[in-house]
């Protein structure tokens with residue numbers, strides 16, 4: 641996107657979408673008696689180019705998320721450093737051989753779902769001398785093959801392992817089942833979060849809610865929304 645006119649109109653389009661999402665978040669908070677400050681927006685920039693990340697940052701976004709390690713590294717590191725106050729969230733399924741790469745530039749990993757990943761992230765964070773926060777992804781119905789997540793019964797031992805390995809235990813994450821009821825799913829996630837916080841009070845983060853179900857997530861206590869297509873569009877790629 642070298643044409644300055646195109647860049648200006650793309651930025652205006654993103655601004656409109658951000659405003660619309662902000663309206664949805666504000667009214668969902670009002671309807672459920674929550675304070676707007678309890679909910680943070682992470683903009684998922686997967687499949688969209690670095691130019692869009694730069695537009696978002698210019699528009700005030702400070703939390704961006706990606707789901708593929710190499711694409712994210714190319715876009716957010718190789719194409720030039722991000723401002724120091726921007727946090728990079730990793731939300732995709734992670735292979736342990738990519739964990740070191742992720743630990744070198746991401747701040748929060750939302751998709752921690754098995755011991756091997758915990759150990760690999762911890763090793764990567766140690767060798768990069770970086771603090772890394774881990775969010776445990778929960779497979780709420782056990783029928784999310786290919787989408788990742790620990791079974792609810794495995795969350796507690798995994799959380800202990802996160803702490804023992806020196807990662808920051810931030811909380812829990814889930815994706816609502818494709819054909820299921822988002823409200824029921826997010827209610828289950830809230831129960832799991834409550835149980836986790838009894839043992840690990842610092843693990844307050846509840847990462848839930850995407851473009852299509854952020855209202856249900858806010859109603860069930862989400863603290864971090866992961867919104868992509870409603871802000872950047874549904875095109876596969878701008879590259």
Ligand SMILES: *Cc1c(COP(=O)(O)O)cnc(C)c1O
Pocket residue numbers: 684686707731732815850851852866867868869870
């Ligand atoms: C892509 C993605 C999102 C964003 O989804 P949209 O429906 O585009 O808002 C959120 N979470 C995860 C894990 C994703 O992969």
